Amino acid sequence: MAALRAAVRDGSLVRLHRDAYVYADALDDLWPDGRHLVRVVAAHLGMTGGAAVMSHRSAAVLHGLAQPYLADAPVETTTIGDVRMSGRAGLRRHSDRLPDDDVVEVGGIRCTSADRTVFDVARTCSVDVGVSCADAAARREALCGRDFDSDAQDRWRERLLGRAVASPGRRGVVRARRVLRFADGRAQLPGESVSRVQLARLGFRDFELQVRVDGPGRREYFVDIGLPESRTFWEFDGEGKYAASTDGRTLEDVLLDEKRREDWIRGVTQWRFTRGGWRDIATPVALRARLEAFGVPLPR
Secondary structure: OHHHHHHHHOOOEEEEEOOEEEEHHHHHOOOHHHHHHHHHHHHHHOOOOOOEEEOHHHHHHHOOOOOOOOOOOOEEEEEEOOOOOOOEOOEEEEEEOOOHHHEEEEOOEEEEOHHHHHHHHHHHOOHHHHHHHHHHHHHHHHEEOOEEOHHHHHHHHHHHHHHHHOOOOOOOHHHHHHHHHHOOOOOOOHHHHHHHHHHHHOOOOOOEEEEEEEOHHHOEEEEEEEEHHHOEEEEEOOOOOOOOOOOOOOHHHHHHHHHHHHHHHHHHHOOEEEEEOHHHHOOHHHHHHHHHHOOOOOOO
16 A cells, blocks of 8 residues: 555556556546546446446546546536435536436446436536537437438437426526537537537527538538638637648648648638637637637627
């Protein structure tokens, strides 16, 4: 135990939960969802009995539903029925009714079903997180390659909204309805989802997602978000977008190809082409400043 405590003090080991540790460099090599998954597995191994299941944001990670701002999120569980369980650091416990259909097993870990998870995240988390999670769930239902089935998305939305109708008066249900109506499975990344939320907060109402633009030599280009009201495209620049590719291209090649793509799209459509990263969509104020720098008129 002394060796463990010393390793935690010097930072080479990270304590996840009681009797659960991981090498710090192994954890640092993972994306936030991977780091959270490690914590979920550690919490699962420390659970006794069957009174609790993984839920909310932790269940979303198990289901592979992308979401932002996971870095410091606690592991979340829901205790079934009236069983009382003590809390601990890094673990957030909820207590709720869970019908049998709302409990599934993913990778040997019991958690809330995908639909229940999306509903819980939508009503208890920020709109940004809720929309990201709902977008990911809708995408799984309605998108196959580049083929998007809007009818499948409508069926998914009605199914989820049915949960809200059946839960009058519950905390966050009004917000959940708003999130579910706004969700769109054509968004491919959490950064695109958060971009759309912030654009809506600035007054934009008409969104075209994954807009196709025919490129040279039978190429097809796709742009994250189109804003017809201002004849503007918005492209989210996520981490690693401009990293050297696995097909042998250098960073300079990647940047040059992206510039040619952007120039072509702007020239063919005569629309503005704007882009930004996480810092630019952190708040509506930050996004407003970014759009104004590109000369984009905001809705009146």
